[in-house]
Amino acid sequence: MSVLIVGSTALDSITTPTAQNPRLLGGSASHAAIAASFFAPVRMVGVVGEDFPKAYLRLYRKHKIDLQGLQIAPGKTFHWAGEYEVNMNNRRTLETELGVFETFTPHLPETYKDSPFVLLANIAPALQHHVLDQMRRPKLVVADTMDLWLNIALPSLLKLLPRVDGFVLNESEARQLTQEDNLLRAAKKIHKLGPKFVIIKKGENGAILSSKSGLFLSPAFPLEKVVDPTGAGDSFVGGMMGYLSTAKGPIEKNLRRAMVYGSIVASYCCEGFGVTATTRANRAGIEKRRKMLEDLVRF
Amino acid sequence: MSVLIVGSTALDSITTPTAQNPRLLGGSASHAAIAASFFAPVRMVGVVGEDFPKAYLRLYRKHKIDLQGLQIAPGKTFHWAGEYEVNMNNRRTLETELGVFETFTPHLPETYKDSPFVLLANIAPALQHHVLDQMRRPKLVVADTMDLWLNIALPSLLKLLPRVDGFVLNESEARQLTQEDNLLRAAKKIHKLGPKFVIIKKGENGAILSSKSGLFLSPAFPLEKVVDPTGAGDSFVGGMMGYLSTAKGPIEKNLRRAMVYGSIVASYCCEGFGVTATTRANRAGIEKRRKMLEDLVRF
Numbered sequence: 231m232s233v234l235i236v237g238s239t240a241l242d243s244i245t246t247p248t249a250q251n252p253r254l255l256g257g258s259a260s261h262a263a264i265a266a267s268f269f270a271p272v273r274m275v276g277v278v279g280e281d282f283p284k285a286y287l288r289l290y291r292k293h294k295i296d297l298q299g300l301q302i303a304p305g306k307t308f309h310w311a312g313e314y315e316v317n318m319n320n321r322r323t324l325e326t327e328l329g330v331f332e333t334f335t336p337h338l339p340e341t342y343k344d345s346p347f348v349l350l351a352n353i354a355p356a357l358q359h360h361v362l363d364q365m366r367r368p369k370l371v372v373a374d375t376m377d378l379w380l381n382i383a384l385p386s387l388l389k390l391l392p393r394v395d396g397f398v399l400n401e402s403e404a405r406q407l408t409q410e411d412n413l414l415r416a417a418k419k420i421h422k423l424g425p426k427f428v429i430i431k432k433g434e435n436g437a438i439l440s441s442k443s444g445l446f447l448s449p450a451f452p453l454e455k456v457v458d459p460t461g462a463g464d465s466f467v468g469g470m471m472g473y474l475s476t477a478k479g480p481i482e483k484n485l486r487r488a489m490v491y492g493s494i495v496a497s498y499c500c501e502g503f504g505v506t507a508t509t510r511a512n513r514a515g516i517e518k519r520r521k522m523l524e525d526l527v528r529f
Numbered sequence: 530m531s532v533l534i535v536g537s538t539a540l541d542s543i544t545t546p547t548a549q550n551p552r553l554l555g556g557s558a559s560h561a562a563i564a565a566s567f568f569a570p571v572r573m574v575g576v577v578g579e580d581f582p583k584a585y586l587r588l589y590r591k592h593k594i595d596l597q598g599l600q601i602a603p604g605k606t607f608h609w610a611g612e613y614e615v616n617m618n619n620r621r622t623l624e625t626e627l628g629v630f631e632t633f634t635p636h637l638p639e640t641y642k643d644s645p646f647v648l649l650a651n652i653a654p655a656l657q658h659h660v661l662d663q664m665r666r667p668k669l670v671v672a673d674t675m676d677l678w679l680n681i682a683l684p685s686l687l688k689l690l691p692r693v694d695g696f697v698l699n700e701s702e703a704r705q706l707t708q709e710d711n712l713l714r715a716a717k718k719i720h721k722l723g724p725k726f727v728i729i730k731k732g733e734n735g736a737i738l739s740s741k742s743g744l745f746l747s748p749a750f751p752l753e754k755v756v757d758p759t760g761a762g763d764s765f766v767g768g769m770m771g772y773l774s775t776a777k778g779p780i781e782k783n784l785r786r787a788m789v790y791g792s793i794v795a796s797y798c799c800e801g802f803g804v805t806a807t808t809r810a811n812r813a814g815i816e817k818r819r820k821m822l823e824d825l826v827r828f
């Protein structure tokens with residue numbers, strides 16, 4: 231079944247200790263949509279400016295991403311510039327130009343409104359609400375977020391949580407949201423805010439799922455070299471939703487495996503700048519890493 | 530089979546955000562020996578002063594720890610005082626009084642010298658060497674360490690590594706030793722220093738095993754409340770060695786499960802000050818947590 235993904239569509243200029251890469255394809259929707267495309271048909275909702283490279287539209291299409299929901303607006307594409315420190319775990323934002331995102335309102339094409347699986351990838355909570363307002367009874371709604379929205383749009387985010395089935399955030403965001411250092415206690419507090427399941431991402435240390443059937447400790451696929459972790463979290467949630475939308479049986483039952491697939495796609499993401507390594511992945515390679523990961527955690 | 534454990538035997542005064550506990554039973558050998566005692570007979574090598582509480586000797590005996598190798602020397606027992614910050618991950622040393630450790634030389638009782646399994650728990654590398662010098666062909670030697678020895682006794686530690694089968698250290702120590710941020714690359718560099726297998730401990734994020742049969746990602750047993758993590762790493766390696774010494778078949782084959790048992794015992798350790806929670810554990814409870822952990826990582 232189709233996955234509808236709303237999120238940011240951006241140009242990312244990324245500096246690491248070893249390289250500088252200007253104006254790469256980026257944004258939460260781009261990463262998540264490409265990740266999901268290995269498993270399911272994807273419908274994308276976003277906005278780009280007139281400066282958006284045609285090559286990137288071709289890249290979306292190569293992944294059979296439905297672009298009816300991608301607006302091309304007068305003005306410039308959202309641009310983010312960031313720099314990673316030596317250990318690739320800390321990054322700082324050098325520049326943010328909102329461009330066409332400043333006035334963006336996501337209008338869903340009619341055909342999108344029946345999408346059974348909805349991923350509200352990282353974007354302003356008001357826009358996540360606006361997409362949900364237009365949907366007709368989706369089967370599963372999952373939202374991701376970032377620290378920025380905890381800082382500047384918390385009331386809107388808190389209103390969103392009862393409207394979603396699953397909520398995904400990273401460990402520092404979980405601590406910030408709940409004022410709780412222990413992640414298991416943080417997850418319990420987040421459940422009380424609405425979501426039936428909560429996923430706390432821990433980067434190279436995997437992720438924790440908390441749901442009505444208990445906890446799951448999801449491993450991350452270990453990498454000897456991380457080239458650029460930008461978008462790894464978006465790829466994780468995108469891959470997860472892509473897998474969930476095609477797996478048979480109840481969602482609760484499929485969540486664990488879906489997270490594992492998500493972290494496999496995220497591992498590809500980390501191996502290249504922007505989406506360059508993700509876009510070279512394929513289902514056979516993903517299955518191979520999934521089998522490797524199964525062996526890495528077996529005892 | 531018996532496990533010989535050498536390490537520190539100490540009195541720990543531990544301050545956390547919620548409590549102060551003076552002169553608890555502590556030290557790497559104490560934690561490791563009690564942890565190993567759930568699986569195997571333990572022989573302990575260490576030194577305490579005349580001030581060492583009799584109750585703590587009774588506690589060792591309750592765990593059937595052979596104390597022939599525990600010297601009681603004139604002077605004061607090694608005392609460490611430390612304080613944990615709110616998140617229980619950062620600790621700082623308030624005071625260290627070496628006491629009888631200043632002049633300690635471990636002399637092994639004759640009966641100890643044939644011990645097949647040797648754990649060189651965290652202690653000065655010179656003392657770890659001195660114990661190994663007295664052993665007759667042990668079947669397995671594993672060494673643990675701490676950042677202090679990397680700082681003040683690195684040459685001695687580097688000479689120890691070719692003499693051990695397995696080397697255990699935490700992630701920041703692995704990075705410090707190898708000047709390598711990525712833990713998989715760090716493990717590869719440590720192999721070149723001698724050990725056939727390398728275990729990098731990551732606290733609540735589990736541990737990584739690197740051996741000739743590849744990698745294993747060992748989970749940590751998740752806890753909602755960490756009371757005092759002091760000695761968790763010692764308990765991990767103690768439990769691991771205890772299990773290894775009784776498991777049938779090749780060591781390489783048993784290592785994964787041994788690490789899981791180690792992290793189960795470490796989880797008990799974290800639930801109380803000093804060894805108070807560890808000492809209340811039993812094999813049935815350990816097996817229950819092991820089964821729970823198996824379910825927590827299954828996908």
